[in-house]
Amino acid sequence: MKNPNQQTNPGAGSRPDAIPAQATTPTVAGAASAALAKAVDPAAHDAYWQEHHEKQPFVQPGQGYASYQAAYRTGYEGARKHGVDLKREELEPKLAQDYAGLRNRQSVEWEHGKAAALAAYDRGAEEINIILHEERLRVGKREVESGQVHVRKVVHTEQVNVPVELRREDVVIERVPASEVRQGNASDAFADKTVEVVLHADEAVVSKEAHVTGAVRVSKTAEVETRVVTDSVKKEDVEVVREGEIRRGDLGKPGKL
Numbered sequence: 001m002k003n004p005n006q007q008t009n010p011g012a013g014s015r016p017d018a019i020p021a022q023a024t025t026p027t028v029a030g031a032a033s034a035a036l037a038k039a040v041d042p043a044a045h046d047a048y049w050q051e052h053h054e055k056q057p058f059v060q061p062g063q064g065y066a067s068y069q070a071a072y073r074t075g076y077e078g079a080r081k082h083g084v085d086l087k088r089e090e091l092e093p094k095l096a097q098d099y100a101g102l103r104n105r106q107s108v109e110w111e112h113g114k115a116a117a118l119a120a121y122d123r124g125a126e127e128i129n130i131i132l133h134e135e136r137l138r139v140g141k142r143e144v145e146s147g148q149v150h151v152r153k154v155v156h157t158e159q160v161n162v163p164v165e166l167r168r169e170d171v172v173i174e175r176v177p178a179s180e181v182r183q184g185n186a187s188d189a190f191a192d193k194t195v196e197v198v199l200h201a202d203e204a205v206v207s208k209e210a211h212v213t214g215a216v217r218v219s220k221t222a223e224v225e226t227r228v229v230t231d232s233v234k235k236e237d238v239e240v241v242r243e244g245e246i247r248r249g250d251l252g253k254p255g256k257l
Contacts, residue, residue, distance in 0.1 A: 045072070071116035071120070074117045075120025076121065079121050171197055
């Protein structure tokens with residue numbers, strides 16, 4: 001495949017002026033189809049024809065580049081616009097119509113500019129760029145619900161031992177000497193008698209009351225983690241297949257470029 005920016009030597013066998021006006025359109029193997037995407041660099045073509053204009057056999061005496069500029073433009077833009085598979089009889093009316101919309105007061109008539117347009121068309125047809133595409137993985141993000149956390153209070157029962165001092169009364173019996181005893185009624189002698197003493201004791205009384213021991217605060221935090229997203233993408237490539245009698249070096253060896 002030729003570089004779109006490579007200039008063709010006007011003295012070589014492929015010079016545009018050496019192609020007869022009625023010759024068939026040259027075929028570019030594997031790429032001569034209007035369905036292919038073609039890109040034209042107008043500045044490069046314009047510079048080329050401006051440099052080689054005076055050497056072209058179709059130039060009328062006294063006619064400068066400005067007189068043929070619209071014709072050249074009609075040709076190299078026509079290669080992109082109309083494809084490269086048209087026959088001359090199909091191509092020329094289309095180029096003539098394009099030229100009518102591009103010409104200005106300085107432009108030559110179509111019968112004089114047709115050869116320039118066809119020469120520029122042939123050169124543009126040799127410089128077909130196949131646009132290659134590839135898919136690129138674009139990863140975005142969106143917020144989704146990942147789960148829920150339920151926080152609830154539960155009651156546990158445990159045994160608690162609390163020491164407490166309890167007072168208990170008891171009876172102490174002791175003998176005392178007669179000298180320390182107050183004399184009582186003699187009639188009570190030798191009579192049965194019972195004395196009752198009431199004893200008291202402390203009893204533990206249990207009661208419970210609730211006290212605040214603390215609180216649990218529930219809040220959310222966000223953490224950022226890096227994950228690798230893997231997917232398949234498409235990528236276009238070019239294969240060059242040589243068919244027929246193609247000189248070595250015209251298209252390179254078969255295979256991928």
